[in-house]
Amino acid sequence: xxxEGLEVEIWSQAAQVLVGRQIxxxxxxxxxxxxxxxxxxxxxxxxxxxxxxxxxxxTDHGLLGVHFGMTGRLVIDGHSPITSLExxxxxxxxxxxxxxxxxxxxxxxxxxxxxxxxxxxxxxDDPAAVVCTAxxxxxxxxxxxxxxxxxxxxxLGQRRRALKACLLDQSxxxxxxNMCADEVLWRADLDPRRPVHLLSGDEIDHLAGVIASxxxxxxxxxxxxxxxxSPGLRRVGALCPRDGYPLDVATVAGxxxxxxxxxxx
DNA sequence: CGGCATGTTTCGCC
DNA sequence: AGGCGAAACATGCC
Numbered sequence: 161x162x163x164e165g166l167e168v169e170i171w172s173q174a175a176q177v178l179v180g181r182q183i184x185x186x187x188x189x190x191x192x193x194x195x196x197x198x199x200x201x202x203x204x205x206x207x208x209x210x211x212x213x214x215x216x217x218x219t220d221h222g223l224l225g226v227h228f229g230m231t232g233r234l235v236i237d238g239h240s241p242i243t244s245l246e247x248x249x250x251x252x253x254x255x256x257x258x259x260x261x262x263x264x265x266x267x268x269x270x271x272x273x274x275x276x277x278x279x280x281x282x283x284x285d286d287p288a289a290v291v292c293t294a295x296x297x298x299x300x301x302x303x304x305x306x307x308x309x310x311x312x313x314x315x316l317g318q319r320r321r322a323l324k325a326c327l328l329d330q331s332x333x334x335x336x337x338n339m340c341a342d343e344v345l346w347r348a349d350l351d352p353r354r355p356v357h358l359l360s361g362d363e364i365d366h367l368a369g370v371i372a373s374x375x376x377x378x379x380x381x382x383x384x385x386x387x388x389x390s391p392g393l394r395r396v397g398a399l400c401p402r403d404g405y406p407l408d409v410a411t412v413a414g415x416x417x418x419x420x421x422x423x424x425x
Numbered sequence: 426c427g428g429c430a431t432g433t434t435t436c437g438c439c
Numbered sequence: 440a441g442g443c444g445a446a447a448c449a450t451g452c453c
Contacts, residue, residue, distance in 0.1 A: 231432095
């Protein structure tokens with residue numbers, strides 16, 4: 161799996177073991193941002209949380225925001241809660257460490273990212289002041305893991321784009337990636353190409369319910385690759401697990417999209 | 426070897 | 440203005 165909101169949630173939960181510990185040094189590959197990371201030296205970690213696909217490490221010296229890009233993986237004290245990344249690598253080369261946080265107690269937390277698309281932001285001012293300038297901190301729509309029907313209705317609002325484009329837009333709905341977007345649309349019987357302004361209120365309500373039930377289920381199952389539209393079905397010739405109809409594979413909203421013409425309308 | 430990749434931003438065009 | 444496609448990013452993998 162690639163880091164969608166679910167993966168960051170898994171890492172965020174695992175990273176709670178960092179709370180209460182003191183940072184010795186933080187080093188960031190300068191090609192990945194992280195300007196000013198040295199100010200976190202000696203800082204006490206007060207909390208770890210997730211916003212959309214961003215991991216936020218909160219310290220008494222400021223915040224460290226981490227966006228994992230497409231192949232970033234968090235390794236905490238030598239072990240990773242997610243060992244294999246779809247489109248990532250099974251290897252873990254020191255050359256691929258883009259951020260290394262050394263703790264005073266000797267522990268090391270790092271981001272190993274072959275493709276170097278992970279990004280880091282240090283926030284030492286009022287975080288609210290940075291929200292509008294650092295995209296990795298938002299603005300975000302309601303989080304998919306707990307979205308309600310009224311939140312989704314408001315988020316889609318008067319937009320006129322394809323439904324999938326809205327689901328992938330983090331300022332509309334936060335946390336969904338390409339794989340989870342296909343999964344929830346498949347489960348909700350909705351065509352990813354449908355213009356959102358043509359959805360009925362009932363369809364929006366239904367979709368919200370599907371999102372809010374499917375994501376926690378996939379989280380428990382292990383992440384964004386654990387849906388019914390598994391990675392192996394993302395190819396021409398695969399059959400819909402529900403009705404056996406040949407799945408469609410095409411580009412929608414600029415992304416590879418898989419759906420079933422048989423039951424998604 | 427060529428092409429593809431599950432994230433995001435930017436840019437040009439309609 | 441808003442939406443869309445394409446390109447760019449960088450590199451491993453099939």
